[in-house]
Amino acid sequence: MIKNKTLYSSIIVIIIWYLLYLFIDIKVIPSPIETITEFFELLKADLLKHLAYSIFRIFLALIISLTLGISLGIFLGLNRKYDEIISPIIYLLYPIPKISFLPVLMVIFGLGNLSKIILITLIILFQILVTTKDSIKELKKEHFYSINSMGANNIQIYKHLIIPAILPKLLTALRISIATSIAVLFFAENFATTYGIGYFIMDSWIRVNYPQMFSGILAISLLGLFIYKSIDLIENKYCKWITLEKNNRYFT
Amino acid sequence: MINVDNLKIKYNDYTAIKDINLKLNKNETCSIIGPSGCGKSTLLYSLAGILKPSEGTIKINNSYVKSNRKKTGLILQNYGLFPWKTVWENVILGLKLRKVNKKEIEIKATSILKKLNIIRLRDKYPSQLSGGQSQRVAIARTLTTEPDLLLMDEPFSSLDALTREDIQRFLLEIYNENNLTICLVTHNIEEAVFLGRKIYIMSYKGSIKKIIKNPHFGDLSLRQRKDFHSMCNDIRMILKEGDTND
Ligand SMILES: Nc1ncnc2c1ncn2[C@@H]1O[C@H](COP(=O)(O)OP(=O)(O)O)[C@@H](O)[C@H]1O
Numbered sequence: 001m002i003k004n005k006t007l008y009s010s011i012i013v014i015i016i017w018y019l020l021y022l023f024i025d026i027k028v029i030p031s032p033i034e035t036i037t038e039f040f041e042l043l044k045a046d047l048l049k050h051l052a053y054s055i056f057r058i059f060l061a062l063i064i065s066l067t068l069g070i071s072l073g074i075f076l077g078l079n080r081k082y083d084e085i086i087s088p089i090i091y092l093l094y095p096i097p098k099i100s101f102l103p104v105l106m107v108i109f110g111l112g113n114l115s116k117i118i119l120i121t122l123i124i125l126f127q128i129l130v131t132t133k134d135s136i137k138e139l140k141k142e143h144f145y146s147i148n149s150m151g152a153n154n155i156q157i158y159k160h161l162i163i164p165a166i167l168p169k170l171l172t173a174l175r176i177s178i179a180t181s182i183a184v185l186f187f188a189e190n191f192a193t194t195y196g197i198g199y200f201i202m203d204s205w206i207r208v209n210y211p212q213m214f215s216g217i218l219a220i221s222l223l224g225l226f227i228y229k230s231i232d233l234i235e236n237k238y239c240k241w242i243t244l245e246k247n248n249r250y251f252t
Numbered sequence: 253m254i255n256v257d258n259l260k261i262k263y264n265d266y267t268a269i270k271d272i273n274l275k276l277n278k279n280e281t282c283s284i285i286g287p288s289g290c291g292k293s294t295l296l297y298s299l300a301g302i303l304k305p306s307e308g309t310i311k312i313n314n315s316y317v318k319s320n321r322k323k324t325g326l327i328l329q330n331y332g333l334f335p336w337k338t339v340w341e342n343v344i345l346g347l348k349l350r351k352v353n354k355k356e357i358e359i360k361a362t363s364i365l366k367k368l369n370i371i372r373l374r375d376k377y378p379s380q381l382s383g384g385q386s387q388r389v390a391i392a393r394t395l396t397t398e399p400d401l402l403l404m405d406e407p408f409s410s411l412d413a414l415t416r417e418d419i420q421r422f423l424l425e426i427y428n429e430n431n432l433t434i435c436l437v438t439h440n441i442e443e444a445v446f447l448g449r450k451i452y453i454m455s456y457k458g459s460i461k462k463i464i465k466n467p468h469f470g471d472l473s474l475r476q477r478k479d480f481h482s483m484c485n486d487i488r489m490i491l492k493e494g495d496t497n498d
């Protein structure tokens with residue numbers, strides 16, 4: 001029905017923003033036009049650098065947690081013995097808001113990048129680990145029997161069975177955990193750093209520069225949007241079958 | 253072709269099947285029938301080399317079955333198709349795993365899909381198929397690797413009566429064309445009689461209660477004959493006997 005959903009929703013959001021600007025006449029909400037002009041001005045200055053710092057932290061955390069989370073998740077999913085020993089511990093730690101460990105991490109790993117990256121890694125890692133393990137456990141023994149009866153070796157079993165089976169839920173887990181980690185990063189970047197989009201926003205706020213603050217908000221929103229769209233792209237390419245199964249549902 | 257001697261299979265401490273002796277010549281068919289939970293699938297998986305004997309031996313063409321055998325095709329209870337692969341990708345999987353070259357894969361798979369009348373489904377996913385269509389795809393996938401032995405686990409149980417009879421007839425045709433040996437597990441008496449030259453009846457305790465030879469096997473119009481129904485009745489009686497005796 002609506003062809004370009006992103007364009008459509010961006011327009012609606014900007015209209016609402018504009019209405020708020022008109023009717024709530026306080027300085028903390030600058031006009032969209034002013035903000036967007038400011039945004040492009042700042043990009044030429046150092047906004048891009050702030051953004052790059054944040055992206056660097058998130059992507060490094062992402063790579064570490066994907067590597068660790070997927071391999072450990074597959075291992076536990078396939079080895080019931082170890083799973084019974086390790087999973088209770090994981091489930092106990094899973095619901096703890098990892099951000100509360102920030103002070104501890106800062107004492108151990110220093111105030112710099114490392115503690116921030118480890119914090120985000122912890123958030124994404126748990127999500128990936130638990131999802132990977134659960135999707136493997138949902139696999140039917142018929143799937144393994146059927147690929148084994150065709151004489152598949154281990155690499156082929158991963159390629160044709162395990163990886164495709166975990167991918168859809170993995171992407172969902174990524175969506176959720178990346179949203180959380182952007183929020184957490186925003187908070188963590190207020191400590192002991194002068195670079196990062198979180199720092200940029202809070203710094204503009206303290207200096208009562210609202211258009212600049214909103215440019216920062218715009219930048220962090222675009223970052224989130226970009227990551228979500230990338231995940232969508234992967235999903236459309238590799239998980240078409242899931243979309244089809246969704247179409248079979250009653251509420252589409 | 254198949255020679256099973258005194259086979260016993262255990263899951264941990266639980267003995268699922270025992271004292272199984274089974275012989276099947278090349279180009280013969282047998283059906284294995286028995287109440288649900290009696291160990292039919294277990295027996296079939298062991299023939300496929302997926303489950304290892306706890307006691308006894310399984311030989312196919314005079315060599316022991318240790319793991320999967322290249323020329324054995326296995327069709328599972330709920331088809332074992334991968335939901336993330338299209339019909340085409342599912343069907344060529346066996347060839348791909350064997351590193352057959354692309355051109356050959358294309359030719360072989362296309363001809364089999366055409367023969368099974370499912371070529372127009374090639375880009376669909378399993379969730380978009382009906383039961384009968386999925387079943388054909390599962391058969392196609394197995395046939396691409398040109399098996400000489402076909403093991404089937406209740407392949408038609410979820411189909412409606414008409415589709416089932418259709419595919420059963422179709423299976424007989426494939427059997428005749430390809431010199432196959434077929435071993436079929438079922439809990440449907442008519443299916444056992446229609447598709448088995450030998451019928452192994454299992455007791456719920458996991459052993460073979462009786463072996464029946466089926467002289468009418470291969471007759472496509474078997475269902476219309478009186479003998480067919482009397483044979484079905486005999487088997488029904490034997491299956492029931494167990495309930496009262498044990
Ligand atoms: N993986 C397993 N672990 C333990 N017991 C099993 C397993 N698979 C099957 N069984 C048991 O073995 C018996 C035979 O199972 P199965 O061969 O699937 O029977 P059928 O196919 O005749 O319905 C059943 O009692 C079942 O509960």
Ligand SMILES: [Mg+2]
Binds near residue numbers: 292406
């Ligand atoms: Mg079974």
